[in-house]
Amino acid sequence: MRSEPVLLASGLVVEFGDVRAVNGFDLSVAAGSSVALVGRNGAGKSTTMRVLAGVLPPSAGSVRVAGVDALDDPAGVRARVGYCPDVGGLIPRATPWEHLALAARLRGLPEGWQERATELLTRFDLEPAADRITSGFSHGMGRRLSVLLAVFHRPSLLLLDEPFDGVDPLGVDVTLDIVQEARAQGAAVLVSSHLLPLAVRACDEAVVLRGGVVVGAAPASELTGAAGDDRYRALIS
Amino acid sequence: MLPPASAQTRALLGLRWQMVRTPGVKLAMVMVLLLLVLLLQAVLRTGSTIDPDAVTTAVQLAPQAFLGFAVLAVVAPLSAGGGTQVIPADQLVAFPVRSQTHFLGGLVLAPANLVWVTQLLVLAALTSYLTLDGGTTAGLVTAAAYVAFITVLGQALAWTTTGVTATRPGRQAALTALLCLIAVVVVVVRLGHGGAVLEDAPTRLVVDGIAAAGAGDWWRWGVTTAVLGIGATAGLALGGRVCAWALSRSRDNGLRAEGAGVRRRRQRTTAFLELVAVDRASVWRAPALRRGGLVLGLLPGAVAAGAKVPWESLVVLPGLVAAGAGLLFGVNLFSLDGSGAVWLSTLPHDPRVALRAKLVVLTETVLAAMLISVVAGSLRSPGAPTPTEATAIVSAALACTAATLAGCLSMSVRRPHRADLRGPRDAVAPPGALVLASVRLAVPAALVGVLLEGSSATGLVWLPVALALPVIALSGLSLRRSAAVWASPVRRARIVQHVSAG
Numbered sequence: 022m023r024s025e026p027v028l029l030a031s032g033l034v035v036e037f038g039d040v041r042a043v044n045g046f047d048l049s050v051a052a053g054s055s056v057a058l059v060g061r062n063g064a065g066k067s068t069t070m071r072v073l074a075g076v077l078p079p080s081a082g083s084v085r086v087a088g089v090d091a092l093d094d095p096a097g098v099r100a101r102v103g104y105c106p107d108v109g110g111l112i113p114r115a116t117p118w119e120h121l122a123l124a125a126r127l128r129g130l131p132e133g134w135q136e137r138a139t140e141l142l143t144r145f146d147l148e149p150a151a152d153r154i155t156s157g158f159s160h161g162m163g164r165r166l167s168v169l170l171a172v173f174h175r176p177s178l179l180l181l182d183e184p185f186d187g188v189d190p191l192g193v194d195v196t197l198d199i200v201q202e203a204r205a206q207g208a209a210v211l212v213s214s215h216l217l218p219l220a221v222r223a224c225d226e227a228v229v230l231r232g233g234v235v236v237g238a239a240p241a242s243e244l245t246g247a248a249g250d251d252r253y254r255a256l257i258s
Numbered sequence: 259m260l261p262p263a264s265a266q267t268r269a270l271l272g273l274r275w276q277m278v279r280t281p282g283v284k285l286a287m288v289m290v291l292l293l294l295v296l297l298l299q300a301v302l303r304t305g306s307t308i309d310p311d312a313v314t315t316a317v318q319l320a321p322q323a324f325l326g327f328a329v330l331a332v333v334a335p336l337s338a339g340g341g342t343q344v345i346p347a348d349q350l351v352a353f354p355v356r357s358q359t360h361f362l363g364g365l366v367l368a369p370a371n372l373v374w375v376t377q378l379l380v381l382a383a384l385t386s387y388l389t390l391d392g393g394t395t396a397g398l399v400t401a402a403a404y405v406a407f408i409t410v411l412g413q414a415l416a417w418t419t420t421g422v423t424a425t426r427p428g429r430q431a432a433l434t435a436l437l438c439l440i441a442v443v444v445v446v447v448r449l450g451h452g453g454a455v456l457e458d459a460p461t462r463l464v465v466d467g468i469a470a471a472g473a474g475d476w477w478r479w480g481v482t483t484a485v486l487g488i489g490a491t492a493g494l495a496l497g498g499r500v501c502a503w504a505l506s507r508s509r510d511n512g513l514r515a516e517g518a519g520v521r522r523r524r525q526r527t528t529a530f531l532e533l534v535a536v537d538r539a540s541v542w543r544a545p546a547l548r549r550g551g552l553v554l555g556l557l558p559g560a561v562a563a564g565a566k567v568p569w570e571s572l573v574v575l576p577g578l579v580a581a582g583a584g585l586l587f588g589v590n591l592f593s594l595d596g597s598g599a600v601w602l603s604t605l606p607h608d609p610r611v612a613l614r615a616k617l618v619v620l621t622e623t624v625l626a627a628m629l630i631s632v633v634a635g636s637l638r639s640p641g642a643p644t645p646t647e648a649t650a651i652v653s654a655a656l657a658c659t660a661a662t663l664a665g666c667l668s669m670s671v672r673r674p675h676r677a678d679l680r681g682p683r684d685a686v687a688p689p690g691a692l693v694l695a696s697v698r699l700a701v702p703a704a705l706v707g708v709l710l711e712g713s714s715a716t717g718l719v720w721l722p723v724a725l726a727l728p729v730i731a732l733s734g735l736s737l738r739r740s741a742a743v744w745a746s747p748v749r750r751a752r753i754v755q756h757v758s759a760g
Contacts, residue, residue: 071600074604075603075604076600076603076604076751076754077751077755078747078748078751095747096606096607096608097606099604099605099606100606102604104601104604106597106600106601108597109596109597109598109600109758110597110598110600110601111596111597111598111601112536112540112594112595112596112598112601112602113540113596113597113598113678113679113680114539114540114543114544114594114679115536115539115540115598116519116520116522118522119523119535119536119539120598120601122525122526122532123532123533123536123605124605125525126525126526126528126529126532127529127532127605127606127607128605128606150519151522152519152520152521152522153518153519153520154520154543156596156680167601170601
């Protein structure tokens with residue numbers, strides 16, 4: 022018997038007044054796999070990610086994460102999701118360590134979270150900045166910390182929205198490693214990015230969003246190189 | 259060639275007006291302006307309707323009232339780091355805005371302050387009393403010249419302070435100057451010369467100039483008005499330069515605070531206490547909120563102590579301080595999380611706990627500011643308070659705290675704004691929203707204060723409590739309604755979207 026995918030989104034609709042930002046989005050992501058969500062600016066990628074993360078309630082449709090319905094048990098879904106928002110996502114006058122302590126407390130992580138936190142801070146090269154307030158961070162540092170906070174509790178579903186934006190090559194490598202590790206531990210990963218080469222490096226499959234609807238999907242390997250670029254351009258235009 | 263500062267200021271004000279999202283808010287702002295005009299006309303007529311003895315007393319106190327306005331004209335822009343910003347500086351980095359535009363913008367928005375407006379009405383009333391026999395229009399011209407002169411001067415002084423305090427030696431020098439000033443004031447007051455100093459305040463010359471219009475001494479009136487007008491014009495030119503200098507200074511404290519790090523604290527035992535600790539840090543690590551909190555904690559109490567306010571009148575103080583504390587950050591509570599509000603909303607927790615944490619931080623700020631002010635104000639109050647006066651002060655403190663919390667939460671859930679609060683001049687909401695918020699908070703607080711002040715003179719110990727209880731109950735109901743808005747996922751998502759935008 023096939024088990025239920027970690028992420029199962031069906032018929033998602035998000036309306037802002039008269040504007041329909043997401044228009045019947047369907048997607049399933051199995052445990053241990055990763056999917057890239059790509060598309061032009063304004064395609065509805067970040068709005069979709071916000072809905073999947075539980076930040077924004079959908080106007081219609083349903084989201085299930087690891088068998089838990091987001092409408093019935095929103096807190097249960099949040100406990101299983103790790104989300105890196107597309108911009109910011111950090112409390113400006115709190116330090117990375119304070120973010121981690123707050124996440125540990127709200128997620129009910131057992132004692133010993135400090136070791137995991139220190140290990141991740143070191144890997145993301147944020148250890149020296151662990152006690153600095155985040156409003157002084159560069160954009161890339163902020164992105165790295167957002168990814169770190171998303172993976173901190175080893176979520177079942179990892180949602181990374183523009184995780185490579187403004188991040189230096191070493192930071193990109195760490196993020197790619199983190200994605201692979203999460204998959205190896207059985208997590209489903211959804212990466213939204215406008216940087217196609219990096220998105221396809223992180224994922225096995227890519228789905229293309231246009232006007233809030235999935236308009237195409239392809240194995241990530243088919244979207245690499247010049248031919249992949251041409252195919253991608255054809256899909257989004 | 260860049261357009262002149264006046265044109266840039268007009269453009270920025272126009273943009274700010276367009277950025278007001280809802281027509282209702284625009285209408286409310288116009289209504290406040292109309293109300294001000296009506297109030298101005300009304301106070302100008304009071305001279306002929308009130309008791310002549312009261313007019314005489316008011317005229318005797320006129321130099322002090324004009325001096326009070328001068329103090330406000332300095333303190334208000336000082337507490338705003340140089341003056342109110344038309345548009346936050348971080349949103350203007352891509353535009354070639356002149357330094358003089360910042361100065362002019364701050365001047366134009368100086369009246370966007372309830373205390374400034376109240377004092378203006380007092381000056382207008384006093385001017386009409388000083389010119390009861392005629393020449394009111396001429397007197398008002400002099401008063402207007404004084405207001406312009408002192409506002410420009412206050413703003414220039416505030417920018418000078420901002421520039422000086424950009425570096426550590428400058429901050430030390432400013433602190434030394436402030437301590438010396440306080441020491442001089444304390445010594446003068448303790449030696450019993452406070453009244454004489456106020457009597458001989460330089461503002462007496464302005465008052466005499468206004469009175470000269472009433473007496474037909476046009477030479478004296480002309481000289482006074484001309485000097486004030488020339489001073490205002492010169493101050494405008496000088497202020498622009500001072501502002502340019504202050505803005506060109508590299509601030510070492512902001513960089514140090516962001517770069518040096520903070521002491522790692524122990525993890526709190528519960529999620530609620532952890533949220534309280536993060537919110538508390540978000541308030542005190544914001545330079546603008548820290549400075550505003552200090553001004554709020556020290557100034558009202560110092561003024562009350564200096565004025566030797568009787569116990570009965572101290573009843574009004576908690577309400578005014580509570581409203582000021584609410585304006586510090588309470589009217590836009592969720593902006594403390596900034597873009598982190600998005601991340602917080604993905605953590606598995608009861609949103610009501612996060613709301614309670616913010617209310618706790620606001621409550622402790624309001625109560626601390628109140629306590630400092632009342633204790634400082636009471637140091638020189640004559641005698642001991644009667645049981646009714648003591649009850650009235652405590653009742654006023656509780657009722658005004660409840661009313662302020664209710665007003666703040668209501669505005670926070672219904673009119674959220676993005677607020678960076680990174681720089682020393684950043685405010686928790688746009689200028690127009692702050693004006694409406696100050697009216698929304700100060701009017702009920704003042705009414706409660708006046709009501710309880712009246713009750714304190716009756717000798718009925720139970721009366722202040724009886725008057726405060728309905729206020730507390732109504733505030734409780736309002737808090738419940740606002741909490742229900744926050745509990746709604748759709749409304750909460752909207753709040754998060756607003757405070758994290760950008």
